[in-house]
Amino acid sequence: xxxxxxxxxxxxxxxxxxxxxxxxxxxxCESCHHESPLGAHRLYTGxxxxxxxxxxxxxxxAIAVRPDNYALTMRGTWMFGRVE
Amino acid sequence: xxxxALLERLAAGAxxxxxxxxxxxxxxxxxHAKTLVLQVPEWPGHLAGQHVDxxxxxxxxxxxxxxxSIASAPAGPDVELTIERIDDGEVSPYLTDFAQxxxxxxxxxxxxxxxxxxxSLEGPLLLVGGGSGLVPLMAMxxxxxxxxxxxxxxxxxxxxxxxxxxxxxxxxHMGEDSVAIQITLxxxxxxAGWSGSxxxxxxxxLAALGPxxxxxxxxYVCGPTPFVExxxxxxxxxxxxxxxxxxxxxxxxxx
Numbered sequence: 001x002x003x004x005x006x007x008x009x010x011x012x013x014x015x016x017x018x019x020x021x022x023x024x025x026x027x028x029c030e031s032c033h034h035e036s037p038l039g040a041h042r043l044y045t046g047x048x049x050x051x052x053x054x055x056x057x058x059x060x061x062a063i064a065v066r067p068d069n070y071a072l073t074m075r076g077t078w079m080f081g082r083v084e
Numbered sequence: 085x086x087x088x089a090l091l092e093r094l095a096a097g098a099x100x101x102x103x104x105x106x107x108x109x110x111x112x113x114x115x116h117a118k119t120l121v122l123q124v125p126e127w128p129g130h131l132a133g134q135h136v137d138x139x140x141x142x143x144x145x146x147x148x149x150x151x152x153s154i155a156s157a158p159a160g161p162d163v164e165l166t167i168e169r170i171d172d173g174e175v176s177p178y179l180t181d182f183a184q185x186x187x188x189x190x191x192x193x194x195x196x197x198x199x200x201x202x203x204s205l206e207g208p209l210l211l212v213g214g215g216s217g218l219v220p221l222m223a224m225x226x227x228x229x230x231x232x233x234x235x236x237x238x239x240x241x242x243x244x245x246x247x248x249x250x251x252x253x254x255x256x257h258m259g260e261d262s263v264a265i266q267i268t269l270x271x272x273x274x275x276a277g278w279s280g281s282x283x284x285x286x287x288x289x290l291a292a293l294g295p296x297x298x299x300x301x302x303x304y305v306c307g308p309t310p311f312v313e314x315x316x317x318x319x320x321x322x323x324x325x326x327x328x329x330x331x332x333x334x335x336x337x338x339x
Contacts, residue, residue, distance in 0.1 A: 012137040023198035039198030
C-alpha cells in the first residue's frame, strides 16, 4: 500500500518556512511539465519530508527541519502569487 | 482590494503562532470519535476546509504534533475539531479518551488555502468523503447553511458501518433540506431499512449523484489516501476536469 499523503498535511510547516500559505501555489514539474498546486503533491514522510509531482512522481521538494534552520531543496518552477 | 479579501490576505501572510486552546465542551459523535469544542484566544477566524496543527507536550518535554480539520463553520464563535481515535496513535487517544472539559493544549492555525471552499464561489459543489474525511466537508456544508446559500450541493460519503457515520442527524436534516446526500456502507451488513448504498464507491454512484462534468462542479475529496486516489481516478474518468478536483489525504496510522 502506498504510504503517502499530500502537501496539505505540511501546510503548517510550509507556512513556517515561507511565512505565507502556499498550498494553493502552483508548481510546474521539471520532468513532466505538469502544473499542480502544492497541496495536491504527494507527501512522503520519513526523517524529513519529500514532496513529489502527483503526475509523474519526480521530486518537487525535500525539507529537513534542523535545530537551527530548515534545509530545503526545491525543484521545478514554483509560481508564487503576487501580493497586491 | 475589498476589505474581506484584504483581511484574508493579511491573515494568510501572518506567521503562524502557537496558541493555548481550552476545551469548552466535548460531544461524542460515534464510538470512536468525539468533537472537541475549543475556546482559542485571539482566533483570527478560518475558512471552511482549513485545519489546525495540534501539539501535545509530555512532562519530559517529548512533543507530538498532528493536523486536524476544523469541523465548525467559519461563522461560529468556537473552533470545533472532530477527532477519530486511532488505536496506536500518539495524539488522538489522548484527545478522545483522556481530555476533559477545561483541559488545555497547544494549537496553531488556521492552516491551508488549497482545500478551501467559500459560499461566494459560484457553481455546484460536489463533496466526496471517506470516513472522517467528512470533517472538512462538513465545515463546508455548515458554512453553506450559515451563509444561506441555496446553490447545488451534493455529498457522497463512504463509511464502514452505519454506527461510524459522523453527524448522522445533522446530515439527515441537510438531506431533507437542500443537500443531495448519498451514503455507502463498506463493511458488514447494513442495518434493517437502510436506504443508502453498500460497497465501495464506484463510477455508477458518482454518476448517479451528479452533477455531470458539463456543469463544472467544484469537487472536494477527503479521506484516507487509497480512498482519495480511487475517488479522484473515478471522477476524472467520468470527465471531471482534474484541476477542479481538490484532494486532501490522510495517512493510515499515526494519529
